[in-house]
Amino acid sequence: MDNTVKRLAVLGSTGSIGQQTLEVVRALPHRFHIVGLAAGKNIGLLTQQINEFKPRFVYCQDSEARARLANAEYELLSLEDIARHPQVDTVVIATSGKSGLSPTLAAVKAGKNVALANKESLVMAGELITNAAKLSGAQILPIDSEHSAIWQCLNGETQPATQLILTASGGPFRHYSPAQLKEVTAKQALKHPTWQMGRKVTVDSATLMNKGLEVIEAHWLFDMPFAHIKILIHPQSIIHSMVEFIDGSIKAQLSYPDMRFPIQYALSYPERLSNPQLPRLDWNRINNLTFEQPDFDAFPCLKLAIEAGEKGGTHPAVLCAADEVAVELFLSQRIKFIDISNLIEQTLEQHQVIPHPSLEEIMAADAWARQKVMQLISGDNL
């Protein structure tokens, strides 16, 4: 095979990021070749993808579906075995939640290029993963638009940044009063003003938890103290983030909000590739970029996340797990929007942190937090 063709495994291929990754591959078939596909339960779409891309390695979380997928044309492997397979150059981790953690570690330990869209990996196990990457020489290539922007701005600089400015759309409830926030429905929370994303991350964007998780990710990806990571609300989502350097000069990366930009950059790095399907910014239509400070009082998840990141240890894992359960409870209408942060805060308060945790300790903290949230709502202690 031509060595300009990268062999990709896409873990989470049926989710939003996974599907957009495959769109990029479809647009650039001479540069990317799919060798692995892995999905959760969407067996219909996974089957279509297998027929189209003809991967060598397949995984499906659903065991019944897995049995039906058994086929001589590809091997059924575990997520970890796909992630570390010698025939894979770049592993795209596009699974959601903590299921991304173990394959991310496997890929990093195997020294792969890891295109990382799964937030939980770095949030829950940032220390483990970045230490493993230092040992193996694995490169972690961020797929989040904010971290991709920072990464692009740091490119070629010989000195570390002095400040990272993560931009945030502000979500659908920007400028909502406390009274309005109390009445917010799941339907409203699922309508993001600028980005098309999965359900969990869309609700996280509405609470600003998503931005808080990104602060923790930025801390690990760019080795930046929390005090030097700022958040700036920028409702148009055109500037995806900014970096300030020691001389006070700032660089920013801009594009329309379309995840195919950061996905493609992570896949093609250090090159950039022409892709006519990606929309060019039209400066005849962009007249105004606005900025405002985030409202930490109205969106307490933001502060909870940054504090959990600063405290470190198992705190961020507890934050993630409690958030995942709380968002599910909100989407199933068992709790209100403002209860999401209340539940997470109470869970964090009751957590006995373990510093520098192992993977097992992280998983135990995750399990503890999930149980704790359920205890809290069954006791109606909100």
Added chain:
Amino acid sequence: MDNTVKRLAVLGSTGSIGQQTLEVVRALPHRFHIVGLAAGKNIGLLTQQINEFKPRFVYCQDSEARARLANAEYELLSLEDIARHPQVDTVVIATSGKSGLSPTLAAVKAGKNVALANKESLVMAGELITNAAKLSGAQILPIDSEHSAIWQCLNGETQPATQLILTASGGPFRHYSPAQLKEVTAKQALKHPTWQMGRKVTVDSATLMNKGLEVIEAHWLFDMPFAHIKILIHPQSIIHSMVEFIDGSIKAQLSYPDMRFPIQYALSYPERLSNPQLPRLDWNRINNLTFEQPDFDAFPCLKLAIEAGEKGGTHPAVLCAADEVAVELFLSQRIKFIDISNLIEQTLEQHQVIPHPSLEEIMAADAWARQKVMQLISGDNL
């Protein structure tokens, strides 16, 4: 001498850019050492600068002043001899007008780092200078805020840009009607909304000629076809320019409008240096960045400049010379604001272009254009 200290010659040290260069040197005395100073006629300020910085080499354009400056503590040399002196690492070309051309060529031929603020050098003799730099290995380090922004954004990219977007404040007469533009006075033209600069460049900013000259400079500095250099009006002057890459992603550089940023970057490159005197962007106060398309009809100088750049040869030299004379005539109230572009246009129309001109041919075209403008106004052909 410590090899982390760069030895600088500042040609045009009493002008706006020259003085700001010395401010940067004052703030970072452990990194920069002034070995050469050269000025036009401001003997008072030059004497102060000599006393403060104790250069080894001095030049003054005014011959009478030069005689008075004779002194055992430094050598009086020509601009060119300072520019190519072995004891000079970086030459800052901050002279105004065509007087920068010959020392720029001397510095480039000697393989120096040339920190270039003088627009005319590249506009009039872009082909000569860039060819000489390729031969000698000289680096041309742009000091204009726009070109510095582009240069910073290109840093670390492995592929050429697909589009350069030069931002422009729009000057003091943005949105003026044709009738209003007819009545504009020199006093009004000298009030720039965002930048503090010399008189000539301030008027050039009001006619947008300055932006046109920057397009020609960008063409030579970054080897970019004119069709791929766009202008975007951005009245706040926070984004100093942008670069679009092959994947459609855009990078931008931001700071307050303060020439010390690009000056310091050109001097410290490839490093960045901490300078507490440079103001950090305060995102509590920046709420809104706006953008609009330039009005080529209201500001014909912009179009004239780009066309002269595209035609090449001696056209840009004629453009520069005609503009310099026309701006002087406007400042001395002999012509109206709108006559500046009329005079330049007529001069260009009557010019017989010489392709790939030598320095002598460029200088002859310059002299021809100056004479032609004077002929035109004496004939009252406006």
